[in-house]
Amino acid sequence: MSHAPLSYIHPSAHSPWSTYLSQVDRVLPYLGDLARWGETLKRPKRALIVDVPIEMDDGSVRHFEGYRVQHNLSRGPGKGGVRYHPDVTLEEVMALSAWMTVKNAAVNLPYGGAKGGIRVDPRSLSTKELERMTRRYTSEIGIIIGPNQDIPAPDVGTNPQIMAWMMDTYSMNIGGSASGVVTGKPIHLGGSLGRVKATGRGVFVTGREAARRIGLDLDGAKVMVQGFGNVGSAAAELFGQAGAKIVAVQDHTGTIVNPKGLDLSELLPLVKRQGGVAGFAGHPSGAERIDDEAFWDLDCDVLIPAALEGVITPARVERLKAKLVLEGANGPTLPEADDALAERGVLVVPDVICNAGGVTVSYFEWVQDFSSFFWSEDEINLRLDKIMVDALRRIWDTADRYRITLRTATFAVACERILMARQERGLYP
Ligand SMILES: NC(=O)C1=CN([C@@H]2O[C@H](COP(=O)(O)OP(=O)(O)OC[C@H]3O[C@@H](n4cnc5c(N)ncnc54)[C@H](O)[C@@H]3O)[C@@H](O)[C@H]2O)C=CC1
Numbered sequence: 376m377s378h379a380p381l382s383y384i385h386p387s388a389h390s391p392w393s394t395y396l397s398q399v400d401r402v403l404p405y406l407g408d409l410a411r412w413g414e415t416l417k418r419p420k421r422a423l424i425v426d427v428p429i430e431m432d433d434g435s436v437r438h439f440e441g442y443r444v445q446h447n448l449s450r451g452p453g454k455g456g457v458r459y460h461p462d463v464t465l466e467e468v469m470a471l472s473a474w475m476t477v478k479n480a481a482v483n484l485p486y487g488g489a490k491g492g493i494r495v496d497p498r499s500l501s502t503k504e505l506e507r508m509t510r511r512y513t514s515e516i517g518i519i520i521g522p523n524q525d526i527p528a529p530d531v532g533t534n535p536q537i538m539a540w541m542m543d544t545y546s547m548n549i550g551g552s553a554s555g556v557v558t559g560k561p562i563h564l565g566g567s568l569g570r571v572k573a574t575g576r577g578v579f580v581t582g583r584e585a586a587r588r589i590g591l592d593l594d595g596a597k598v599m600v601q602g603f604g605n606v607g608s609a610a611a612e613l614f615g616q617a618g619a620k621i622v623a624v625q626d627h628t629g630t631i632v633n634p635k636g637l638d639l640s641e642l643l644p645l646v647k648r649q650g651g652v653a654g655f656a657g658h659p660s661g662a663e664r665i666d667d668e669a670f671w672d673l674d675c676d677v678l679i680p681a682a683l684e685g686v687i688t689p690a691r692v693e694r695l696k697a698k699l700v701l702e703g704a705n706g707p708t709l710p711e712a713d714d715a716l717a718e719r720g721v722l723v724v725p726d727v728i729c730n731a732g733g734v735t736v737s738y739f740e741w742v743q744d745f746s747s748f749f750w751s752e753d754e755i756n757l758r759l760d761k762i763m764v765d766a767l768r769r770i771w772d773t774a775d776r777y778r779i780t781l782r783t784a785t786f787a788v789a790c791e792r793i794l795m796a797r798q799e800r801g802l803y804p
C-alpha cells in the first residue's frame with residue numbers, strides 16, 4: 376500500500392508550516408469579506424527546489440539541496456532571507472516565506488514574502504567551499520530572483536560576505552551591476568549602515584514599547600536570550616545599554632548564567648573569537664554554565680528567543696517566569712504554547728512585528744541602492760524606530776479593539792493589506 380504525501384502544502388505535525396497555517400486560521404474571523412481570499416495565504420505562490428553540486432577542496436563532489444520559496448507577491452517583489460542550516464526543509468522554508476509575507480505587510484513595506492535556504496552545516500565547509508556553494512545556489516535560483524522580482528538577505532548561517540558573493544554572481548550572470556538584488560551586503564558594495572544590528576534593534580524598540588505599556592521598568596529588568604548570533608547579541612547589547620541585566624544566554628554551544636548580569640563587553644568579543652558562548656563559563660566577570668534545559672526555569676522578566684522555531688512548548692510555558700516574550704526568532708512559539716502564554720497573562724510580541732527591524736533596514740538598503748544616495752546611521756535608526764513604533768501602535772489598537780493577542784492582531788493588520796492588494800489586482804492578472 377502506498378503512503379504518498381497528500382500534497383506539499385499539507386503540513387507535518389508540529390512543523391513551522393503547521394504553526395503558520397493555524398495562525399492563519401485564527402485570523403480569518405477578523406478579515407470580514409476578505410476572508411474569501413484566505414486560501415491564498417495557505418499556499419505558496421511558487422517553490423523552487425534546486426540541486427547545488429560543488430567540488431570540495433579534496434576533489435570529491437557533494438550535492439546540497441537548496442530552496443527558494445515565494446509565498447506571496449501581491450504587494451511587490453519577494454523579500455526574505457536565506458538560511459544555511461542542516462535541518463532546512465522545503466516545508467520550513469515555506470513557513471519562513473509566509474511569515475515574511477505577513478511581516479512585510481505588518482510594517483507596510485512594498486514587498487511580498489519569500490525565503491530561501493540550503494540544507495547544510497556552513498561550519499563544516501571551508502571558506503572556498505562556502506563560496507562555491509553560494510555562487511552555484513545563486514545561479515540556480517537566478518531564474519526567479521532579481522531587484523524587482525525577489526531580493527534575498529541574510530538569515531541563520533548567512534552573513535554580509537555571503538550576500539556579496541550572491542550579488543557578484545547574479546551581476547556576472549546578467550552582465551551588469553545589480554546591487555539591489557540582495558540586501559545585507561557589506562557597506563562597500565552598497566550595503567546599508569545599521570543593517571547588521573537592525574533586527575536586534577527592532578526587537579529592542581518593540582520590547583521597549585511593550586515594557587512601557589505593561590509597566591515593566593527595563594532598568595534592572597532580568598533578560599534571558601536564546602540564540603546569540605546576529606539577532607540575539609544585538610538585542611542583548613541594546614537591552615544592556617538600557618539598564619537591563621542579561622542574566623542568561625543560550626546558544627548551540629551551551630547555556631551560561633549570571634543572576635547579577637553577564638558582562639557583555641567581555642562576552643561579545645569572546646563569542647566573535649570562539650563562535651559560541653560556552654567558553655565564557657568561569658570568566659572572572661562571573662558566568663556559570665548550566666544544563667540547557669534548566670534555562671527554562673530561570674528567574675527573569677523578559678525572554679528573547681532568537682534562535683530557531685518551535686522552542687516554546689506548552690511544557691516550557693508552565694516553567695517560564697518571564698512576563699514578556701520578544702520573538703527575535705521566526706516561529707519560536709507553538710500554537711498551543713501561545714494559548715498557554717495568553718492564559719498565564721504573559722505578553723508575547725510576535726515575530727511578525729518584533730523582528731521586522733531587519734527587513735525594514737533591508738528595504739532602506741534597497742531604496743538607497745536604487746537612488747545611489749546613502750543615508751547616515753542616525754537617520755536609518757531614527758526611521759527604523761518610527762516605523763516600528765507606529766506599526767506596533769496600530770497592532771496594539773487592533774488587539775484592544777477585538778480583544779485578541781498581538782499575534783492575531785498583527786496578522787489581522789497585515790492580512791487585510793495583503794488580501795486587499797490581491798483583490799485589487801484581480802483574479803486573472
Ligand atoms: N538575521 C536577520 O536579520 C533576521 C533573523 N531573524 C531570525 O532570528 C533568528 C536568529 O537568526 P540570526 O541571529 O540571523 O542567526 P545567526 O546564525 O546569526 O545566529 C543563530 C544563533 O542561534 C543559535 N542556535 C542554533 N541552534 C541552537 C539551539 N539548538 N539552541 C540554542 N541556540 C541555538 C546559534 O548558536 C546562534 O547563536 C532566526 O529565527 C532568524 O530567522 C529574523 C529576522 C531577521
Ligand SMILES: O=C(O)CCC(=O)C(=O)O
Nearest residue numbers: 455456528530733734737
Ligand atoms: O532582510 C530581509 O530581507 C529579510 C530578513 C529575514 O529573513 C527575516 O526577517 O526573517
